[in-house]
Structure formats: structure tokens, C-alpha cells
Amino acid sequence: MVMIWMFSIRFFCLLMLGVTALCMPAQAAPLHVNSTTQIYELNSVVEHLEDKSGQLTINEIRDTESSLQWLISRKSNPNFGFSQSAYWFRITLINQNHAAARLSLVINNPLLDQVTLYKYSSDKLLEAVETGDRKAFSQRPHEHLSFVFPVTVAANEPLTLYIRVSSEGSVQVPLSLYDYDYYHHYIEEQKLIIQGLYFGVLIFMMVFNLFVYFRTKAASHLFFVLYVLSAGLLLAGLNGLGYKYLWQPFTHFQQHHIAIFTALSGIFLSAFIYRFLGLQKKKGSITGRLLLIVIGAFILLLLLSTLIAYHDSVRAALLLLLVPLIIGLYSGLKKWNRDGSANTYFTLAWAQFLIFLLAVLLAKFGIIPRTFLSDDILAWTTLLQVVLFSMALGERMNGERKKRIQAQKQIIRMQGLHKKELELQVKERTAELKLANEQLEVLATTDALTGLYNRRHFLNQAQQLINISIRHQHPIAMVMLDIDHFKEVNDSHGHAAGDHVLRELSKALAMTSRQTDIIGRVGGEEFAILLIDATPSMAGMLAERLRGAVEALTIAFEGTPIPLTISAGICTKTISQKNVPVLDMMRCADSGLYQAKEEGRNRVISKPLPETQQG
Known part of the structure; x- marks a missing residue:
């Protein structure tokens, strides 16, 4: 611990000696200038003095110069921070050449409030130039970004420069001395080019992001x-x-x-x-x-x-x-x-x-x-x-764009899945609708009790088939049949037995008829059959086969046998007969049915379609 303390004390003493050496009262050596040097090194040739009152004048400075505590600035960029004091700088220039030396003294801090330069040759004041950022820019000795003072050093004559600086801001006084032509033709232009590029990049960044803002x-x-x-x-x-x-x-x-x-x-x-x-x-x-x-x-x-x-x-x-x-x-x-x-x-x-x-x-x-x-x-x-x-x-x-793309892909994927699911649902719904429509169509076209065509649908289908047969000159016949004594079945056995009889009869008719024939229930116990491609003799045979099949049926309801017979009438038309309405053929067949009833029932009577009933 003692060794550490001794090392710290020695380091502090060496540091103080270094600071004292940097800012010790002394007489700065004059700076020799000429017409060939472009940049001058000002370390150790500039002296500075702090005027804490800020009231000293140039005459007071010169009159008491020997008694003032001038310090040699070991650096060309004196920095005193925020200070209320005024600071004086002194530089002595000597030109030993035969020609005058034209120089530019530059203070590269444009924010200094007050800067005054006094030029003395021997004891004679040659010029006093006052400037600073509190004065109009046009009043500067040279309209440059920094404070630039033209200095001419006559041949074989010393020139002493006194510079007074004060500012409410940070008092930083970076002093530089250049050959006049070199500074104005190179340094100044170089700085403007660099600053132009610098602010060009800033403006580009600003404009680019402004466009991005308007877009996003x-x-x-x-x-x-x-x-x-x-x-x-x-x-x-x-x-x-x-x-x-x-x-x-x-x-x-x-x-x-x-x-x-x-x-x-x-x-x-x-x-x-x-x-x-x-x-x-x-x-x-x-x-x-x-x-x-x-x-x-x-x-x-x-x-x-x-x-x-x-x-x-x-x-x-x-x-x-x-x-x-x-x-x-x-x-x-x-x-x-x-x-x-x-x-x-x-x-x-x-x-x-x-x-x-x-x-x-x-x-x-x-x-x-x-x-x-x-x-x-x-x-x-x-x-x-x-x-x-x-x-x-x-x-x-x-990143946000990638997230949006991913989100869009996810949405598209979900839409695809949803589309497939929707298509499946539509397909299922279509099938359901198709089935429902088929069921509705069945309900609309069939008889609920027997499952055969109802009267309206039978008439529509029969008329279309009649027209086709006429167009192709095919024979066709209509059969109308009725259950014999059906009222007695209802009265003796009840309406449920009657419905049972109608269903069993419908099955028998469907099984005995040809696939090309159409059958419909057109009344209570009355049925109609349209025979396609049936000549009168063939129609008679088909009707008789139907009658025999029904007579041979064994129908029982609740254990009670119910005998059943039918009477049928047939209407046939010739190939030459055109425009035959279905109702005309049904009326013709119906007249044969009535005749069969009158002749004792359980029989078939065939009649031709009268010529007078053609359309």
C-alpha cells in the first residue's frame, strides 16, 4: 500500500511539472517567415495572456507588457473552455528576405464573439481589425467561413501581432498561418469541396428518407x-x-x-x-x-x-x-x-x-x-x-417487407386451404342440392302412395313420347285400367287396406310392363300406361297379360285375402294420324274401359283413335 501511495505521489509531481513546463512564463521566439514556406508551425511561437477582467486595452497591454504573465502556448489550438475572461495572443514575425511576405492568419473557430487583430511594426500601430460573429458577416476582412486576416510582413522588419479574443461560448482559438496564395488557392477550395461532399451526402440521406416516408x-x-x-x-x-x-x-x-x-x-x-x-x-x-x-x-x-x-x-x-x-x-x-x-x-x-x-x-x-x-x-x-x-x-x-411477404404467403396458403375446403363444401352442398332437387323432382313427378308417375307428369311425358312416335312414324297405344269393385274393398276392409291394394297393384303393373312403357296413377284407382312401339295386336296382348297378372295376385291385408281384378281399355292410333293430344288418347282408352265395365269387368276392350279426334 505504501509503494502504491509513493508511486501515485511521484506520478502527480511529474504531471504537475509537465503542466508547468507547458504553460510557463517565458519569452517566445520570433517566427521567421519568407515567400516560399506554405504552412507555418506555430507551436512555441505564440504567447497568450488571460485578462480575467476583460477590460485591458491594447495600450495597457503594451505599456505593461514586461510585467504581464505571458505564457508560451505549446500547442497551436489553445482551448480555455467556457470562460468569461478575455484572452490575448502575441506573435512576432520577422522577414529577413528582401521581398515582403504575404500571409494569411486563420482562426478556425467561426463562433467566437469578438476577435480583434492589432498589427505593430516596432512601436507603430499599422492596423487594427475588429471582427467576430456578433458583427455582420460582410464586415470581416475576408468573407471566409473562419476568421481570416491578411498579413504582410515587410522585408527586414519585425511585425508583432496582438489578438484579443472573447466569447460567451467555448473559447477555442485554433491559430494557423499560411502563405497567402497557398491558403486561398488550395486550402480554402479544398475545404469547400469537402464540405460540399459532406452536406451533399446529408441532403441525399434526408431526401431519400423523405421519399420513403411519403411512401410508407x-x-x-x-x-x-x-x-x-x-x-x-x-x-x-x-x-x-x-x-x-x-x-x-x-x-x-x-x-x-x-x-x-x-x-x-x-x-x-x-x-x-x-x-x-x-x-x-x-x-x-x-x-x-x-x-x-x-x-x-x-x-x-x-x-x-x-x-x-x-x-x-x-x-x-x-x-x-x-x-x-x-x-x-x-x-x-x-x-x-x-x-x-x-x-x-x-x-x-x-x-x-x-x-x-x-x-x-x-x-x-x-x-x-x-x-x-x-x-x-x-x-x-x-x-x-x-x-x-x-x-x-x-x-x-x-424486415417488415419480409414479414409482409411471409404473411401474404401464409394468407395465400390459408386461402388455398380455405379454397379447397370451400370447394369441397360446395361440392358436398351441390351433391346435397342435386339430391334434394332429385327428391323434389321425384316428389313433384311421382305419386306419393304408389311411386308411379302422377297425373301431371304422366301427361307431360306421354305427350312428348307421342310426338316422338309421330315424328318417327312408330305405332303407339294408350291403356286405361281401373280396379273392379274398389269401393267395396275400402268399405269392407278400410282405407288402409285400399292403400295396400293400390301399392301391390302398382308393383304388379311395374313388374309386368316393359321398360320402355310409362305408367301413371291418373285417378283414385285409375291407372294409365303408354305403350311405345306397340301395334294394336301387341297392345292387346300386353294389356291382357297385365289383366291376368293382376287376377293371379294373392293380396292379403292383416291376414284377410283380398281378391283383385281390373278392367282395361286400349286406344290405338295409326301411323298416319298426326298431332294427337294425349288427352284424346286417354279419352279413347277410357271409353274402352267403360265398355269393359259394362260387359262384366275383368276384361280388356281395344278401340282405335277416331279420325275426328286428330289435332
Whole structure:
């Protein structure tokens, strides 16, 4: 334990010695310039002085210069964080050449409120240039995104530059010195090309997802587009593009745009997370409630951004922005293995953005020095985040499309099964209907008691067969028969016995007749038979066979024998007779039946169809 304490003490002492060496009072060496060097290294040649009161003037600085605590800046990107102090910088340039050296002094932080450059040759003030983002953009010595000052160093004469900087925001003063022509013909153009490509990608992502939103109406895509727009405007403001090209006439807006666009980015970013994670469907979700609270806080900050101090609003916005970032990263890690590639991209976007945003915040608050990591990484990490978010949305959309396709396939499969089942049901129902129709047809065409054709159907069928026989010139005959003394059967044995007799007679008629003949019950105990292809002699033989078969029947009802005979009349027509109605033939056969009854019953009488009864 003692060894650990001794090691810690030694490390702390070495650290303090290093810090002291970096910021020790000393006289910086002058920087020798010429007409051939393009980029100058400013480490160890720049001195800075903190004016905590912010009231020192250039004359006071020069009059008390020897007694002031000037510190050599060991780095070209001095970073003092959020500070109320004013800071002075001093650089001495010496040109030992015979020709004047034209240079560009660049302060690559367009958000500094007040920047004043004083040029002294010996003890003579050559020029004082005052600028800053509180002044109109057109008043800058060079209308560049950053603060660019043209500097001419005469031959064999020293030139001392004093730079006073103050700002409500983070006081970061990245100083650079370039050859004038090299900077304006190369560095400036290179930066514009890179920024053009950068914002071109952002605009492409925004327009693409806007089209996706119009197609899908998914709110997550809309909030993503609004976030990209807000973040793009924020980045445009950070690098000076916004002030130069978008809101140059609005100097007051320039003082507050960082807080405004940070708040808007926070609002839309939180809303995007809320919709992407589907928290609107999860009632009572702690994460969802926290995001809604954060959105409300950002809205309040947005409304108050022009009323409170700039550095307070920016600090609050940046710190508040950490909340949705942490929520997004936590939610992504929690669902790492659930949503496939979409969640992977979502989580990676949060992880890298949170890491580099912390670096930016630490630089803004002066905890770490301003370097490339904190200068440009915010823009590139935002671009990477936008790309990853867009990929996450694309994967989510593809996943949902695959789910829809699977659902459609399932629906089609179910529809196929349902169709087959429906076809089977229709087939079964059709068979049932067919059977029912057949049964109805049977009921409509047959006699319920005997099973023979009823009168109406017999007449229809008989008329059709008569017409066919006439067309093909075939002989045809009609037989009308009646049960002898049927009334006595009903009176002696009852109507049930009568029905039994009618059924047994019908069976006998059906068994004795030919298959081509049709039989019908046309009255109570009266029956009609149409004989197809039957000559008069053949009709007589068939009718006599029927009579004999009935007479030979042994019919008993409840053990009581019931003798049965029939009388029959036959109507025959010649081949030459045309248009014969069935009723005419039935009347003709009926007259023969009556004659058989009159002659003693149990006999057959045949008559030809009178010529006068033709149609």
C-alpha cells in the first residue's frame, strides 16, 4: 500500500511539472517567415495572456507588457473552455528576405464573439481589425467561413501581432498561418469541396428518407429527416456555412443558433428513438416516459434559448443531449440479438456518436485540448450516425417487407386451404342440392302412395313420347285400367287396406310392363300406361297379360285375402294420324274401359283413335 501511495505521489509531481513546463512564463521566439514556406508551425511561437477582467486595452497591454504573465502556448489550438475572461495572443514575425511576405492568419473557430487583430511594426500601430460573429458577416476582412486576416510582413522588419479574443461560448482559438496564395488557392477550395461532399451526402440521406416516408407514412422516417435537417443546420452553423449562406443578414440569430439547432436536434432525435423502438405501443414504458420528458425539456429550452445567456443555453442543450444518446445506446444493447441487422446498425450509431460527442463536450468545457478529434469529428461522426441510422431504417423496412411477404404467403396458403375446403363444401352442398332437387323432382313427378308417375307428369311425358312416335312414324297405344269393385274393398276392409291394394297393384303393373312403357296413377284407382312401339295386336296382348297378372295376385291385408281384378281399355292410333293430344288418347282408352265395365269387368276392350279426334 505504501509503494502504491509513493508511486501515485511521484506520478502527480511529474504531471504537475509537465503542466508547468507547458504553460510557463517565458519569452517566445520570433517566427521567421519568407515567400516560399506554405504552412507555418506555430507551436512555441505564440504567447497568450488571460485578462480575467476583460477590460485591458491594447495600450495597457503594451505599456505593461514586461510585467504581464505571458505564457508560451505549446500547442497551436489553445482551448480555455467556457470562460468569461478575455484572452490575448502575441506573435512576432520577422522577414529577413528582401521581398515582403504575404500571409494569411486563420482562426478556425467561426463562433467566437469578438476577435480583434492589432498589427505593430516596432512601436507603430499599422492596423487594427475588429471582427467576430456578433458583427455582420460582410464586415470581416475576408468573407471566409473562419476568421481570416491578411498579413504582410515587410522585408527586414519585425511585425508583432496582438489578438484579443472573447466569447460567451467555448473559447477555442485554433491559430494557423499560411502563405497567402497557398491558403486561398488550395486550402480554402479544398475545404469547400469537402464540405460540399459532406452536406451533399446529408441532403441525399434526408431526401431519400423523405421519399420513403411519403411512401410508407412511417413516422420514424419523418423524425429522422427532421433530425438530419436540424443536425445539418447545426453543423453548418458550427463551421460557418450557415452564417455565410443561410442567415447572414440575421446577426442576432447567429448568437443563438447553436442552442436552437441543438434543441431541435434533441427533440427530433428523441422522437425518432421513441418511434424506432415502438415505444408508442408500450403503455407505461419508463424509457418512453423519459424520452417524452426529454422532448418537453428540449422544447422549453428552445423557447428560452434567446432569453437566457448563450453559454448557459448551450451547456444545458449539450448536457441534455446526452440523455437520448444514452437511452438509444442502452436500448440498442438491450435488444442486440433480437432485431437482427437493424438493431446492430442502430446500436453502432449510438456507440460511436456517444464516444465522440463526449470528446467534443470535454473539449468545449476545456477539459481536453482542441484537436482534430474535437474539431471535425463531430461532423463526421454525425454523418456516420446518419448513415447507420439510414441503414437501420432500411433493414427495418426490409424486415417488415419480409414479414409482409411471409404473411401474404401464409394468407395465400390459408386461402388455398380455405379454397379447397370451400370447394369441397360446395361440392358436398351441390351433391346435397342435386339430391334434394332429385327428391323434389321425384316428389313433384311421382305419386306419393304408389311411386308411379302422377297425373301431371304422366301427361307431360306421354305427350312428348307421342310426338316422338309421330315424328318417327312408330305405332303407339294408350291403356286405361281401373280396379273392379274398389269401393267395396275400402268399405269392407278400410282405407288402409285400399292403400295396400293400390301399392301391390302398382308393383304388379311395374313388374309386368316393359321398360320402355310409362305408367301413371291418373285417378283414385285409375291407372294409365303408354305403350311405345306397340301395334294394336301387341297392345292387346300386353294389356291382357297385365289383366291376368293382376287376377293371379294373392293380396292379403292383416291376414284377410283380398281378391283383385281390373278392367282395361286400349286406344290405338295409326301411323298416319298426326298431332294427337294425349288427352284424346286417354279419352279413347277410357271409353274402352267403360265398355269393359259394362260387359262384366275383368276384361280388356281395344278401340282405335277416331279420325275426328286428330289435332
